[in-house]
Amino acid sequence: MSRVTAIIAKDLRTEVRGGGRFLTIVLFAVTVLVTLGFALPSDSPARSTVAAGFIWTSIFLSAVLDLRTSWDAEHRDGMLDALRISRTTPAEIFLAKFATSFLSLALLAAVTVVAAAFGFGGESGKLLHAWLSITAGTVSVVAWGTLISALCIRVRSGDVLLPILLFPLIIPATIASVSLTSSFLNGTEVATGAWIVLASVGLIAFGTSLALFEYALDE
Amino acid sequence: MRRLLLPATALASVAATLMIFLYAPTEALQGNVQRLFYIHVPSAWIAYCAFAVVAVASVGVLNRRDMDSLAKASAEIGVVFTTVVLITGMIWGSKVWGTPWVWDARLTSTLILWLIYLGYLAFRAATPAGETQARRAAVIGIIGAVDIPIIHFAVIWWANLHPQPVVLNPSGPQLPSEMLATLIVSLVAFSLIFVTLLKRRSTRIDNRLTVQQS
Numbered sequence: 170m171s172r173v174t175a176i177i178a179k180d181l182r183t184e185v186r187g188g189g190r191f192l193t194i195v196l197f198a199v200t201v202l203v204t205l206g207f208a209l210p211s212d213s214p215a216r217s218t219v220a221a222g223f224i225w226t227s228i229f230l231s232a233v234l235d236l237r238t239s240w241d242a243e244h245r246d247g248m249l250d251a252l253r254i255s256r257t258t259p260a261e262i263f264l265a266k267f268a269t270s271f272l273s274l275a276l277l278a279a280v281t282v283v284a285a286a287f288g289f290g291g292e293s294g295k296l297l298h299a300w301l302s303i304t305a306g307t308v309s310v311v312a313w314g315t316l317i318s319a320l321c322i323r324v325r326s327g328d329v330l331l332p333i334l335l336f337p338l339i340i341p342a343t344i345a346s347v348s349l350t351s352s353f354l355n356g357t358e359v360a361t362g363a364w365i366v367l368a369s370v371g372l373i374a375f376g377t378s379l380a381l382f383e384y385a386l387d388e
Numbered sequence: 389m390r391r392l393l394l395p396a397t398a399l400a401s402v403a404a405t406l407m408i409f410l411y412a413p414t415e416a417l418q419g420n421v422q423r424l425f426y427i428h429v430p431s432a433w434i435a436y437c438a439f440a441v442v443a444v445a446s447v448g449v450l451n452r453r454d455m456d457s458l459a460k461a462s463a464e465i466g467v468v469f470t471t472v473v474l475i476t477g478m479i480w481g482s483k484v485w486g487t488p489w490v491w492d493a494r495l496t497s498t499l500i501l502w503l504i505y506l507g508y509l510a511f512r513a514a515t516p517a518g519e520t521q522a523r524r525a526a527v528i529g530i531i532g533a534v535d536i537p538i539i540h541f542a543v544i545w546w547a548n549l550h551p552q553p554v555v556l557n558p559s560g561p562q563l564p565s566e567m568l569a570t571l572i573v574s575l576v577a578f579s580l581i582f583v584t585l586l587k588r589r590s591t592r593i594d595n596r597l598t599v600q601q602s
Contacts, residue, residue, distance in 0.1 A: 313531060320524050325514045333510060335530060337503040340496075373534055381527045384450060387520060 172257050176265035183242075190238065191273055198281050202276040206288055221340035221351035224281050224303065225343055232310050233276055233332045236318040239270065244322045249386070259383035263315060267375070270311045278303040282350075291354035299353040305364070306339075306346030308371035313338050316378040319385035342370040397584045398579035403560040404570070421483040423595065426570055428476040430578035431469045432498070436580065438466030439505065443533030446526035456522035459529055459596065460512060461589035463505050465582060470502040509556040 184191055185205055205223045243249045252262055282300045286293065317334045321327035345363035352359040408426045415422035440464040448455035478488040489495065508528050515521040518553065563571065 316527070316531070320527060324511070330507070330511055330514060334507040337500045337507065338531065340500050377531050377534060380529060384523050384527050387523055
């Protein structure tokens with residue numbers, strides 16, 4: 170675990186010193202949210218209903234950017250090669266990358282939920298629940314996203330392939346998360362089965378990605 | 389056995405065609421459009437089987453077995469049959485539901501599966517052929533295949549517009565015997581078509597790889 174925490178610490182130091190890549194991603198997410206807001210008339214009653222979907226769209230697009238730029242930087246700076254020839258196992262690299270990206274997306278989700286509630290309306294008393302439902306859904310986004318990002322590093326059109334491969338995989342979790350988030354923001358009945366779906370898909374995504382990650386680093 | 393495969397496929401296909409149009413009764417409420425059922429359901433069966441083959445072959449590739457051509461061939465065939473499922477479903481839905489598409493769980497999950505495997509083939513097309521491509525594609529094939537049980541249980545998880553499973557219903561098949569017989573013959577025919585196509589396509593991929601490497 171010390172190697173995992175060392176990689177996490179390295180990534181966090183890079184983020185703090187590196188000029189605010191996370192802040193750029195947050196700005197991107199908010200920009201997407203604002204843009205989507207123009208998809209509906211200003212007085213549309215559907216705004217609060219679709220807010221959860223808008224949040225998710227914003228999160229996913231931001232996640233793709235975040236994963237891609239993170240892995241590109243690792244590959245460009247030779248960090249990936251250094252990790253590979255060190256005694257760090259592929260599983261440790263995956264765990265560290267997963268933790269860093271998950272933390273990043275969890276923070277992003279908090280900002281986006283608040284921004285969406287402000288812009289589209291929502292029950293302020295349930296924002297924490299809404300954030301939890303989104304964060305639970307991001308487990309599968311980050312797990313599979315980390316794996317697929319590693320696969321697409323040296324691939325032609327890897328930028329485009331990442332969302333093409335990732336988005337269909339995470340849709341079952343998306344449906345459950347959006348359903349929960351919408352329920353919390355609009356004060357409607359919560360489908361508790363959706364939590365089970367989120368947990369199941371999250372576990373499957375994490376387990377398969379952890380097991381297969383070593384093949385993503387193969388030359 | 390191999391020499392019997394093509395004649396058996398042809399025979400089963402002719403039998404299925406004749407049964408679909410001459411033996412199976414016309415459904416009382418839906419009319420002749422219901423006969424798409426005998427293409428739609430076997431195509432869905434083959435789509436699932438093909439992706440299961442991709443998953444198994446992908447595991448084989450990661451275990452250093454020479455199964456990459458089988459995985460690629462199966463994915464290509466699976467995409468074709470999933471396309472048939474979606475198109476026949478849309479034609480059938482237009483007549484029965486009054487709309488070609490609804491975002492219910494089963495249809496949506498089939499569309500997701502189709503997209504996953506198009507992505508798989510796009511990934512293969514973007515990477516140079518070789519062992520690295522085979523292993524990386526195998527990873528995608530395996531994680532794509534986890535969608536298969538979600539599709540099957542989607543009708544159970546979300547009560548929605550798509551009909552409850554008629555044949556794989558816990559209380560037993562609800563089809564009249566003539567329809568059930570026609571469906572079974574169609575399933576056999578489609579399965580033989582799949583095996584024939586898989587054998588030929590994987591051989592062709594192997595031959596092309598041998599020519600490229602020589």
